[in-house]
Amino acid sequence: MAKRIDVSGLNAYYGSFLAIEDISMTVEPRSVTAFIGPSGCGKSTFLRTLNRMHEVTPGGRVDGKVMLDDENLYGAGIDPVAVRREVGMVFQRPNPFPTMSVYDNVAAGLRLNGKYKKSELDDVVEKSLKGANLWNEVKDRLNKPGSGLSGGQQQRLCIARAIAVEPNVLLMDEPCSALDPISTLAIEDLIGELKERFTIVIVTHNMQQAARVSDRTAFFNLAAVGQPGKLIEIDDTERIFSNPSVQATEDYISGRFG
Amino acid sequence: MSNATLSPQRSSLRGATLPKWFAWAVAAGSVVLGLGISAAAGLGSSIQWALIAAILFVVGSYGISAKVEGRRQAKDRTATSLVWVAFLLAVIPLASLIWETVKRGIKVLDGYFLTHSMGVVADTEPGGGIYHAILGTLEQVGLATLISVPIGVLTAIYLVEYGRGRLAKAVTFFVDVMTGIPSIVAGLFILSLWILILGMGYSGFAGSMALSILMIPVVVRSTEEMLKLVPNELREASLALGVPKWRTILKVVLPTSLGGITTGVMLAIARITGETAPVLLLVWVTNFINSNPFSDPQASLPMYIYLQYANSGGSGAAYDRAWAAALTLIAFIMILNLVARGIARWKAPKTGR
Numbered sequence: 249m250a251k252r253i254d255v256s257g258l259n260a261y262y263g264s265f266l267a268i269e270d271i272s273m274t275v276e277p278r279s280v281t282a283f284i285g286p287s288g289c290g291k292s293t294f295l296r297t298l299n300r301m302h303e304v305t306p307g308g309r310v311d312g313k314v315m316l317d318d319e320n321l322y323g324a325g326i327d328p329v330a331v332r333r334e335v336g337m338v339f340q341r342p343n344p345f346p347t348m349s350v351y352d353n354v355a356a357g358l359r360l361n362g363k364y365k366k367s368e369l370d371d372v373v374e375k376s377l378k379g380a381n382l383w384n385e386v387k388d389r390l391n392k393p394g395s396g397l398s399g400g401q402q403q404r405l406c407i408a409r410a411i412a413v414e415p416n417v418l419l420m421d422e423p424c425s426a427l428d429p430i431s432t433l434a435i436e437d438l439i440g441e442l443k444e445r446f447t448i449v450i451v452t453h454n455m456q457q458a459a460r461v462s463d464r465t466a467f468f469n470l471a472a473v474g475q476p477g478k479l480i481e482i483d484d485t486e487r488i489f490s491n492p493s494v495q496a497t498e499d500y501i502s503g504r505f506g
Numbered sequence: 507m508s509n510a511t512l513s514p515q516r517s518s519l520r521g522a523t524l525p526k527w528f529a530w531a532v533a534a535g536s537v538v539l540g541l542g543i544s545a546a547a548g549l550g551s552s553i554q555w556a557l558i559a560a561i562l563f564v565v566g567s568y569g570i571s572a573k574v575e576g577r578r579q580a581k582d583r584t585a586t587s588l589v590w591v592a593f594l595l596a597v598i599p600l601a602s603l604i605w606e607t608v609k610r611g612i613k614v615l616d617g618y619f620l621t622h623s624m625g626v627v628a629d630t631e632p633g634g635g636i637y638h639a640i641l642g643t644l645e646q647v648g649l650a651t652l653i654s655v656p657i658g659v660l661t662a663i664y665l666v667e668y669g670r671g672r673l674a675k676a677v678t679f680f681v682d683v684m685t686g687i688p689s690i691v692a693g694l695f696i697l698s699l700w701i702l703i704l705g706m707g708y709s710g711f712a713g714s715m716a717l718s719i720l721m722i723p724v725v726v727r728s729t730e731e732m733l734k735l736v737p738n739e740l741r742e743a744s745l746a747l748g749v750p751k752w753r754t755i756l757k758v759v760l761p762t763s764l765g766g767i768t769t770g771v772m773l774a775i776a777r778i779t780g781e782t783a784p785v786l787l788l789v790w791v792t793n794f795i796n797s798n799p800f801s802d803p804q805a806s807l808p809m810y811i812y813l814q815y816a817n818s819g820g821s822g823a824a825y826d827r828a829w830a831a832a833l834t835l836i837a838f839i840m841i842l843n844l845v846a847r848g849i850a851r852w853k854a855p856k857t858g859r
Contacts, residue, residue: 357749410747
């Protein structure tokens, strides 16, 4: 199921503002790749170009190539809706649908796309909630509102919702920044399990988290405010955190910047 | 009231405070004083003593509180009492309006009144009822709602979810202009278009069209505000699941804001139900039951009230019927509001565990 992502020469704009410039990288299947870097350097923007969510923002525009195995996501005739079914996303703030129950939230992806059978749906919901390590906590209240769960549970509910549509790639935009350490641990463990099935890309401000969960780490930086963000380097996580090849990376990781 | 000043060690965090009943005591004192002053000065009107009491209350609580508690607390009390005075000033007219209408309207309001028309009853005779007017109002308002809600909600969806650039700005501008159209102008517009140019006759439907001109901007505005309240994260969450935009709007955005939209629609209905001018111009009136809104004049509650009152000379059976019909109209709008609140609460996003 997991697919390789191969980005080359990618620029993303907000209106006429160039937000990220000339990014090329490869993300291996069944691995966790972490994006680190200061705020405003374009990590999240880049992440959102990987499932064509960037163009949902008014003025958002992308040029360059994003290959998902051998298909260019920005090629002619590609349907962004179909892309987003292949490349799922988990957001910074837990955002379960407030009108829906726990069950309906997990089933939302299938149900809103209109193709399901009741019995299949039950299986998918159970499998996804188990996959998100949430099943034991919510199995007795599947029909209660999803927004009644705790923050950490809500975020795992959102992960369950994202994996229920069986994407090939899972993008996570600072999934733990609104959570306490225990919930964070739960999500990090979950990421470790999910990488057996999915290609995972995670944006994080927490460098220990990047070191803990990821196989490879990419460091982004920007020259100054108003300048486009750039990919400084991408390498094995171990190398980035012990012996990075670029001085700027070492400065950022060891806290010497500004 | 000066316990704290007597205590030997004064904490900087603790000041003298007046007891909780202080505000009530001052209020009671100022009412008594106000009554006393106006009795002594021979002022007859109840507005005068109430105003004197209100002023006494604001000034008195400021003075006493400034002395005991300090100026900051005194200002706080003044602000609080001004808010209360403003609240009472706003509520008194409403309460007295409802009181008067109930008192005068309840006389002839019964089952017979609600289920019979004025067909064979002269204005001066007792008896008769408002069945034909209720039927007319329900049909006219119902048709106007059927026209306005789809147009209004779809316009709001366009403005919030799709509208960018000039067209959206133009639509917003015209909706704003429409909000300010006087009802008589809306009536005249339909009159010239439908009756004078197209040569149609008076009908409930003609009235509905004019009413929907008044209703559409209200629905657009309230729906727009409700849709804007839906967090963008929900839209993105749905889009990121690979759900097309139109389904996202239909299945995520609209259900999330349904309570608010319903409330807005109900308030819009309440607004047009009492409109008289377009009905006068376009529907005219009849004493008989006309259940077909598409041809011939129909009765309606506002017109019924107006005509009964105009023909009554200030007393008698027609006068009582006008008040009873007014009570029915108020009750109808009140029930609509209650239903709207019920739906809003029932459909509101749930947070319970």
